[in-house]
Structures are given as C-alpha cells and as structure tokens.
Amino acid sequence: MDHARLDAALDAVHRAGVPGVFAEVRAGDEVWCGAAGVADVETGHPVTAGLRHRVGSVTKTFTAAAVLRQVEAGRIGLDTPIGHYLPSLVPGDRGQTITVRMLIDHTSGLAEYLPYAYPSLKAFPDLASTTPDSLDDHRFTRFDPVELIALGFGAPPVGPPGVYSNTNYLLLGQLIEHVTGGSAEECITRDVIDRAGLRHTGFPTGTHVEGPHSKLYESWFGMIDPPRDYSVFDMSWVGPSASLISTVADLNRFFKALLAGEIVSSASLAEMRRTVRIVSQEGKLIDYGLGLHPVESTEFWGHGGTVWGGGTLAAASADGRRQFAIAVNAQRWNRLDESGRPQPHPIDAALAALYREAMSWDTVTNR
Structure with a gap:
C-alpha cells in the first residue's frame, strides 16, 4: 500500500466538506x-x-449471512415461498410467489415502506417531497416492524427489475425470529458477529451509540443548514435492515472472514x-447478490450503508488479499436541482x- 497516497486521499474528503472521515485498509499483514x-464540530474533538x-x-450482509446459516441448518429453504413461513405478513398470491431468495436479493417486488411511513404513521421525513420535517420529532419513537412491513406490502408492487427495498430485510428479520424462536x-449476533470474532460490533440497545463515536451530521440536501447531529436516534425504523453499529476494523475482519468461507459455507457464499x-435507492441499475454486491468490479465484494448523518462502505477482494472500510460523519450533502435530483458535489x-x-494493488504484484 502507498500510505502517503491513502493519507492524501483521506484528507481530500475532509477538505471537500465532510467534518470527519476515518478508514482502515488491509493488505495481507499490512494495515x-x-x-x-473532527468528531464534533463544536468542540473540535478529532475523529x-x-x-x-x-x-x-x-447490516444487510450480516442479516443475509444469518439467513443462509439457517438455510444450511435446514430450517429455511432459499427458494421456498415466504408465505410458507409468514402467511399473515405476506398473504395471498404474493406470499406463494415471493421466495426467501427474492427477499435477500431485492427481486420480491415489495415496495420500500419509507415513502409511505410519513403520511401513514406521521413519522420519518416525507421522502416523497424530500423534506426533513419529522426527523427531530421521532428521535425516540419505537416502531413496530410488522406495521412497517404492512406499509411496504400494501403499496403497489415494483419492478421488474428488482428494486432495493428495506421491506425485504424487515421480513427476513421476522423470518429469522419465526424459525429460531x-x-x-x-441470531445475527450468535451466528455471524460472534462467529467472525468481532468485539466492537452489535445492535443498539437504546438510542445512543455506546463507546467512543462521532456525532453524525445530516444536511438533507441542504435543507438542514447548518447540518444537525442525529447520532442519537431510535433505529427501530430499520431494525435488522440497517441498525448495526461497528468499527472499520471489525468490518474488515467480517468481510475477510465472509469471503474466505468462514461465516457461511462455500456453497452459500457462491x-x-x-x-x-436491480434498481438501487439512488435509482441506478446495479448488480446485487444475496446481501452482497460487487464494488467497482467483481474483484471486490461488499456493501454500503447510510443513516441520518453517516455513511459507510466496506468490501474485500475475492481472493482475500485486501479489505477496506471507510466511514464518514455526514450525509446528503448534495443540493437538489429543479427536478429534485441531487447535484454533484466535491465530496462525491x-x-x-x-x-x-x-482498492489499489501494490506495484510489486502489478495489479
């Protein structure tokens, strides 16, 4: 690795406007x-x-791996209709045609529940008109995943192609509960987090991030100015879809172990x-597997994630030689044009x- 180039690239993200950015890259034994x-713009405390x-x-990669562990144990059929397990949550024809696999790879046709949550539950930002009205009002609101799933199921079906939807992963959470008790x-903690030996990864037990952490600054496309801290938030609105807390080092350990076949079997990894x-949340066509997708090319596999005020991307090379995880404490810094589309920003x-x-290989191997 070229440490100087990595340092410069990291600094450039901060200079472009992100309050704080931190990362870890591993290449064999080199870290x-x-x-x-800064982790706090008021105190200047560094990240x-x-x-x-x-x-x-x-989080979706962890959840997908936990489901596949249950598949390996014979408790779940990857191509079994979800209605076989959860008929009350996915009734009728869709319950018989949507398989577990379709939930994991977002080809179920179930709509994202978030755009419907604001008018139905008076919660979350009104994503349909991109305003941040209720972020502060619902910092401490505890949501029922069954209610959220019902919103996604009750919305008009989407696709084909598949469309990225958190509804799918809330259903997978209910499926895991159904088969494990x-x-x-x-289940995710026992079968995935502990199996990978992760010491600083877990689901929140309250609204705070326990341990040393940064504040998370949400701009909501320039509508929150200056950006506001949303590091304190009840994450029940996403649950096993997107609520995990980790470190860049733990994410690298996880993806290395996963791609090495140490979390799920080689058949499950395949x-x-x-x-x-599928269509991503940003409206772009992407290739997506079972909670895992190629990053830039099929040499690297991983997943990205955002929360109010924060973002993460983590991936590992398929041959196990290199891993990286990058985190930022800002989100939705882009302004919107007249059509509502985010405009390019130097941070991008x-x-x-x-x-x-x-992801750059060293010059010795010439890769």
Missing part, C-alpha cells in the same frame, strides 16, 4: 489506518480510526455472489478517489 477531521459507527445497510438480533440486476469525487485508492 493502514487513517482519520481526518480516530477506532470509533464505533452506525453502518446502515452494511429468538430475536433476529440474537449463492451470495450470484447477482441480479473525493470519496470516489479514496475508494479507488483503497
């Missing part, structure tokens, strides 16, 4: 850790590479890497350059 900027962080939808969080074309280019540098 680079970096941090630039460090060891901070705990809300990792958003990176315990909570999804308990299923995870079988991709289909700086982050893309950091990702490329994190």
Whole structure:
C-alpha cells in the first residue's frame, strides 16, 4: 500500500466538506489506518480510526449471512415461498410467489415502506417531497416492524427489475425470529458477529451509540443548514435492515472472514455472489447478490450503508488479499436541482478517489 497516497486521499474528503472521515485498509499483514477531521464540530474533538459507527445497510450482509446459516441448518429453504413461513405478513398470491431468495436479493417486488411511513404513521421525513420535517420529532419513537412491513406490502408492487427495498430485510428479520424462536438480533449476533470474532460490533440497545463515536451530521440536501447531529436516534425504523453499529476494523475482519468461507459455507457464499440486476435507492441499475454486491468490479465484494448523518462502505477482494472500510460523519450533502435530483458535489469525487485508492494493488504484484 502507498500510505502517503491513502493519507492524501483521506484528507481530500475532509477538505471537500465532510467534518470527519476515518478508514482502515488491509493488505495481507499490512494495515493502514487513517482519520481526518473532527468528531464534533463544536468542540473540535478529532475523529480516530477506532470509533464505533452506525453502518446502515452494511447490516444487510450480516442479516443475509444469518439467513443462509439457517438455510444450511435446514430450517429455511432459499427458494421456498415466504408465505410458507409468514402467511399473515405476506398473504395471498404474493406470499406463494415471493421466495426467501427474492427477499435477500431485492427481486420480491415489495415496495420500500419509507415513502409511505410519513403520511401513514406521521413519522420519518416525507421522502416523497424530500423534506426533513419529522426527523427531530421521532428521535425516540419505537416502531413496530410488522406495521412497517404492512406499509411496504400494501403499496403497489415494483419492478421488474428488482428494486432495493428495506421491506425485504424487515421480513427476513421476522423470518429469522419465526424459525429460531429468538430475536433476529440474537441470531445475527450468535451466528455471524460472534462467529467472525468481532468485539466492537452489535445492535443498539437504546438510542445512543455506546463507546467512543462521532456525532453524525445530516444536511438533507441542504435543507438542514447548518447540518444537525442525529447520532442519537431510535433505529427501530430499520431494525435488522440497517441498525448495526461497528468499527472499520471489525468490518474488515467480517468481510475477510465472509469471503474466505468462514461465516457461511462455500456453497452459500457462491449463492451470495450470484447477482441480479436491480434498481438501487439512488435509482441506478446495479448488480446485487444475496446481501452482497460487487464494488467497482467483481474483484471486490461488499456493501454500503447510510443513516441520518453517516455513511459507510466496506468490501474485500475475492481472493482475500485486501479489505477496506471507510466511514464518514455526514450525509446528503448534495443540493437538489429543479427536478429534485441531487447535484454533484466535491465530496462525491473525493470519496470516489479514496475508494479507488483503497482498492489499489501494490506495484510489486502489478495489479
């Protein structure tokens, strides 16, 4: 690794406007850790590479791995209709045609519940008109996943192709609970987090991030100015879809173990890497597997995630030689144009350059 180039790329993200950015890159036994900027804009307290962080939808890889562990145990059929297990949550024809696999790879056709949550539950930002009206009002609101699933199920079906939807992963959480008799969080912790030997990763037990962490600054496309801290938040609105807390070091350990076949079997890992074309939350066509997707190319596999005020991307090379995890304490910094589309921002280019540098091979191997 070129440590100087990684340092420069990390600093560029901070200079482009992110209050704090921290990362870890591993290549064999070599480890680079970096941090630039502040964890608190008021006190100026610096970020460090060891901070705990809300990792958003990176949680989906953990949840998918836990489901596949149950598949291996014979408790779940990957191509069994979800209505076989949860007929009350997914009744009728859709319950008989949507399989467990379709939930994991987002080809179920079940709509995202978030755009419907504001008018129905008077909660969350009104995503349909992109305003941040209720973020503060619902910091401490505890949501019932069954209610949220019903919103997604009751909305008009989407696709094909598949469309990325948190409704799918809330259903997977209910499926895990149904077949194990315990909570999804308990199962994911036992079968995935503990199996990977992660010491600083877990689901929140309240509204705070326990341990050293950064504040999380949400801009909501320039509508919150200056950006506001949302590190204190009840994450029941996403549950096993996006509520996990981790560190960049733990994420690297996890993805290395996963791609090495140490979390799920080699057969299950092959299923995870079988991709289909879906529409991302940003409206782009992407290739997506079972809670896992190629990052830039099929040499690296991982997942990204966002929460109010924070973002994460973590991935590992398929050959196990390199891993990287990058976290930022800001989100939705782009302004919107007249059509409501996010406009490019210098942070976007700086982050893309950091990702490329994190995935760069050394000159000795000429890769």
